[in-house]
Amino acid sequence: MSGPRLRRLTAEQLLSRVTAGIPDERNPVTHVAHLPERLPRHASWPEWACADVVEALRRSGVERPWTHQVEAASLAWSGHDVVISTGTASGKSMAYQLPVLSSLLEDPKATALYLAPTKALGADQLRSVRSMGLDGIRPASYDGDTPIPERNWVRDHARWVFTNPDMLHRGVLSTHARWARFFRKLTYVVVDECHGYRGVFGSHVALLLRRLRRVARHYGADPVFVLASATTAQPAEFAALLTGAPAAAVVDDASPRGARTVALWEPPLLDELAGENGAPVRRSAGAEAARILADLVVEGARTLAFVRSRRGAELTSLGAKRILTEVDAELSGRVAAYRAGYLPEERRALEAALLSGELLGVATTNALELGVDIAGLDAVVLAGYPGTLASFWQQSGRAGRAGDDALVLFVARDDPLDTYLVHHPSALLERPVETTVLDPANPYVLAPQLACAAAELPLKAEELDAFGGEVAREVVDDLVADRMLRRRPSGWYWTSRDRPQHEVDIRGSGGEQVAVVEADTSRLLGTVDPGGACHTVHPGAVYLHQGSSYVVDELDLESGLALVHAEDPEWNTSAREVVDIAVLDTVHKQAYGGVTVGLGEVAVTSQVVGYLRRLPSGEVIDHVPLDLPERVLRTRAVWYTISDALLSGDDRAPGCAGLEPARIPGALHAAEHAAIGLLPLFATCDRWDIGGVSTALHADTGEATVFVHDGHPGGAGFADRGFSALAPWLAATREAIIACACPAGCPSCVQSPKCGNGNEPLDKAGAVTVLDIVLGALNGGDDARYGHSVVHAAEDPAAKTG
Numbered sequence: 105m106s107g108p109r110l111r112r113l114t115a116e117q118l119l120s121r122v123t124a125g126i127p128d129e130r131n132p133v134t135h136v137a138h139l140p141e142r143l144p145r146h147a148s149w150p151e152w153a154c155a156d157v158v159e160a161l162r163r164s165g166v167e168r169p170w171t172h173q174v175e176a177a178s179l180a181w182s183g184h185d186v187v188i189s190t191g192t193a194s195g196k197s198m199a200y201q202l203p204v205l206s207s208l209l210e211d212p213k214a215t216a217l218y219l220a221p222t223k224a225l226g227a228d229q230l231r232s233v234r235s236m237g238l239d240g241i242r243p244a245s246y247d248g249d250t251p252i253p254e255r256n257w258v259r260d261h262a263r264w265v266f267t268n269p270d271m272l273h274r275g276v277l278s279t280h281a282r283w284a285r286f287f288r289k290l291t292y293v294v295v296d297e298c299h300g301y302r303g304v305f306g307s308h309v310a311l312l313l314r315r316l317r318r319v320a321r322h323y324g325a326d327p328v329f330v331l332a333s334a335t336t337a338q339p340a341e342f343a344a345l346l347t348g349a350p351a352a353a354v355v356d357d358a359s360p361r362g363a364r365t366v367a368l369w370e371p372p373l374l375d376e377l378a379g380e381n382g383a384p385v386r387r388s389a390g391a392e393a394a395r396i397l398a399d400l401v402v403e404g405a406r407t408l409a410f411v412r413s414r415r416g417a418e419l420t421s422l423g424a425k426r427i428l429t430e431v432d433a434e435l436s437g438r439v440a441a442y443r444a445g446y447l448p449e450e451r452r453a454l455e456a457a458l459l460s461g462e463l464l465g466v467a468t469t470n471a472l473e474l475g476v477d478i479a480g481l482d483a484v485v486l487a488g489y490p491g492t493l494a495s496f497w498q499q500s501g502r503a504g505r506a507g508d509d510a511l512v513l514f515v516a517r518d519d520p521l522d523t524y525l526v527h528h529p530s531a532l533l534e535r536p537v538e539t540t541v542l543d544p545a546n547p548y549v550l551a552p553q554l555a556c557a558a559a560e561l562p563l564k565a566e567e568l569d570a571f572g573g574e575v576a577r578e579v580v581d582d583l584v585a586d587r588m589l590r591r592r593p594s595g596w597y598w599t600s601r602d603r604p605q606h607e608v609d610i611r612g613s614g615g616e617q618v619a620v621v622e623a624d625t626s627r628l629l630g631t632v633d634p635g636g637a638c639h640t641v642h643p644g645a646v647y648l649h650q651g652s653s654y655v656v657d658e659l660d661l662e663s664g665l666a667l668v669h670a671e672d673p674e675w676n677t678s679a680r681e682v683v684d685i686a687v688l689d690t691v692h693k694q695a696y697g698g699v700t701v702g703l704g705e706v707a708v709t710s711q712v713v714g715y716l717r718r719l720p721s722g723e724v725i726d727h728v729p730l731d732l733p734e735r736v737l738r739t740r741a742v743w744y745t746i747s748d749a750l751l752s753g754d755d756r757a758p759g760c761a762g763l764e765p766a767r768i769p770g771a772l773h774a775a776e777h778a779a780i781g782l783l784p785l786f787a788t789c790d791r792w793d794i795g796g797v798s799t800a801l802h803a804d805t806g807e808a809t810v811f812v813h814d815g816h817p818g819g820a821g822f823a824d825r826g827f828s829a830l831a832p833w834l835a836a837t838r839e840a841i842i843a844c845a846c847p848a849g850c851p852s853c854v855q856s857p858k859c860g861n862g863n864e865p866l867d868k869a870g871a872v873t874v875l876d877i878v879l880g881a882l883n884g885g886d887d888a889r890y891g892h893s894v895v896h897a898a899e900d901p902a903a904k905t906g
């Protein structure tokens with residue numbers, strides 16, 4: 105069925121096909137940009153490289169290396185930690201394979217460790233090394249799937265071990281004495297796709313890598329760290345934060361790149377449907393992506409559609425198939441879904457079918473973003489902003505091969521950040537990729553990590569510097585007070601016989617997972633984070649697993665069990681929660697006239713109080729109340745307060761808004777929602793990683809206050825980032841609200857998908873007024889309405905005096 109490639113159309117023509125038939129006044133395309141082709145720059149194979157390795161790479165199709173590959177490989181070979189941060193399919197694997205394989209061949213006892221964020225990626229890389237057929241390398245994977253008998257062989261004989269942070273934490277460092285042979289000659293540690301280590305997970309991995317270095321030193325090894333990252337701002341700084349040691353950065357990408365046409369697409373508002381509180385609804389990005397995917401498949405264009413959720417990937421694929429069935433049944437068989445959870449064989453078959461052209465359209469989650477060697481497609485559709493610019497470029501980089509142009513279509517979801525981006529193309533297409541945010545000094549991460557470190561080897565005072573210095577010392581003192589560690593003259597010792605590694609969840613999901621079980625058959629379908637269980641598996645929730653739909657009957661948080669039955673209702677569900685916040689400690693506070701901004705520790709009390717049932721079109725059926733327990737989260741928050749005088753004072757006085765008191769709660773609430781939506785633009789987080797609270801009078805601040813807080817215990821650095829980028833963040837928030845064409849507020853601007861108050865009250869115009877007041881004050885009294893270049897001048901609020 106595969107046949108020759110059908111596509112004959114240019115990217116521009118493909119774009120006009122997908123917009124064909126749409127009347128001009130409803131044209132969803134808000135911007136089109138052309139990214140030019142880039143030609144390759146080659147270098148010679150370095151002299152130090154082992155001839156057998158060069159030969160093997162040549163056989164695998166790499167005739168001559170690109171300059172960035174040689175630069176990174178040579179730095180690593182000469183003993184420097186290095187981070188290579190270049191585009192999708194720029195051959196980052198070869199940059200570490202060359203020095204690692206050369207060293208393993210040169211010294212028959214040398215060993216290396218490869219770390220990937222996912223098992224699947226580790227398996228892909230292992231396959232690539234195995235396929236080179238080099239003798240004596242003995243590459244092997246060591247992850248949750250490795251059979252027990254094989255594990256002994258890996259520990260005793262493997263020379264290049266492919267694993268992931270979870271297994272390094274639980275299965276390697278915790279039993280390092282059994283790995284003595286491996287550690288003694290550990291020469292290289294490869295940290296692949298390291299930009300994925302962000303937030304709480306990233307903070308854990310950062311400390312895990314410090315533990316790894318420490319254990320290696322104990323056995324007399326000092327491995328070179330080679331990090332591979334998607335393009336990111338400040339890769340050297342990020343690598344140093346992640347590994348705890350300086351690293352050189354290689355960023356000048358010399359791989360070839362096909363020309364690409366990037367179009368930004370805002371689905372139309374639908375006249376016939378009403379959302380929450382009667383707000384207008386846009387056609388969903390998933391439904392739009394399904395239609396676009398079908399159109400592109402009809403044109404014979406090999407297309408990947410990236411969708412935000414597993415459920416979304418399944419639905420988009422089904423939607424495209426349904427449309428295609430009406431056109432040509434054969435074509436409907438050439439579309440599939442792809443996501444984590446498929447078996448490796450299934451994944452590989454899908455990848456091969458897509459590359460050969462047998463499959464023309466695949467709707468996927470970000471499972472196809474990392475590492476998988478698929479490039480050169482005709483089109484990529486992104487249904488919703490993937491959360492970071494790094495991901496945006498990584499996903500769109502799957503399209504385009506040298507000498508041929510490709511189409512990238514970004515379809516906005518009904519969400520303030522997406523709205524902002526389709527109306528501010530430069531924020532998407534011209535901004536440097538953001539740095540990855542993580543905070544290894546978070547005491548909630550440091551404490552369990554230091555406990556693990558002490559259990560691995562007694563901690564010495566001088567070692568605490570690598571773990572954050574003063575903060576680490578305080579955490580160790582707390583662990584001693586809690587009798588977890590004991591102080592002896594030679595250092596701090598772990599007191600228990602049990603290994604702490606098994607209790608420490610480095611993915612930051614916060615404790616025992618909740619098992620999702622089909623009641624009739626007792627089949628375990630999957631697990632969910634306890635912190636998110638009330639959101640995802642509350643009674644009545646629709647739960648999708650491998651394309652099948654289930655409805656939750658019962659959630660028992662005590663025993664960590666959600667019971668479900670198979671059912672495929674026509675609606676989907678989204679939980680609603682109410683949140684309260686108390687300030688525990690103010691770390692920074694800055695006053696600007698009647699506006700004060702703060703950063704500090706808070707206690708957030710939240711409770712899921714019900715859920716909305718919604719049709720795939722976005723239409724809301726009803727709200728179902730729930731009775732679930734409260735959760736208390738200690739974390740960090742950024743906030744601003746506004747004095748009464750500024751908010752409701754006479755609007756003829758400078759800076760005063762004259763907002764009627766009755767409008768204030770709705771104005772603050774709307775400003776809070778939109779700010780949560782926009783923070784991901786500045787803090788590499790997802791809107792689900794953060795939350796917010798707004799109130800016309802807060803007990804701790806004594807004023808009208810808007811809080812935005814981290815969603816993880818101790819914080820993951822997002823609130824801190826919001827504090828340091830407050831002015832540009834709030835300016836973008838204001839612009840997003842203004843850019844939205846709806847009259848009084850919709851999900852694209854001020855409605856929030858998880859608001860516990862049912863998005864009531866919300867005052868869209870009032871939110872702009874609130875943001876004008878705050879930006880005006882941050883800006884020293886100049887009115888923010890006159891352009892945000894002025895606002896950018898106050899980028900760092902802490903640098904100003906109030």
Ligand SMILES: Nc1ncnc2c1ncn2[C@@H]1O[C@H](COP(=O)(O)OP(=O)(O)OP(=O)(O)O)[C@@H](O)[C@H]1O
Pocket residue numbers: 164165166167168169170173190191192193194195196197198473474475476477
């Ligand atoms: N110098 C080269 N010349 C030609 N092809 C190359 C060269 N280096 C690597 N390749 C090929 O480019 C493809 C992509 O390589 P690789 O998967 O290492 O890229 P990557 O940068 O790790 O990609 P990702 O962004 O998915 O992480 C592979 O098929 C590889 O064989």
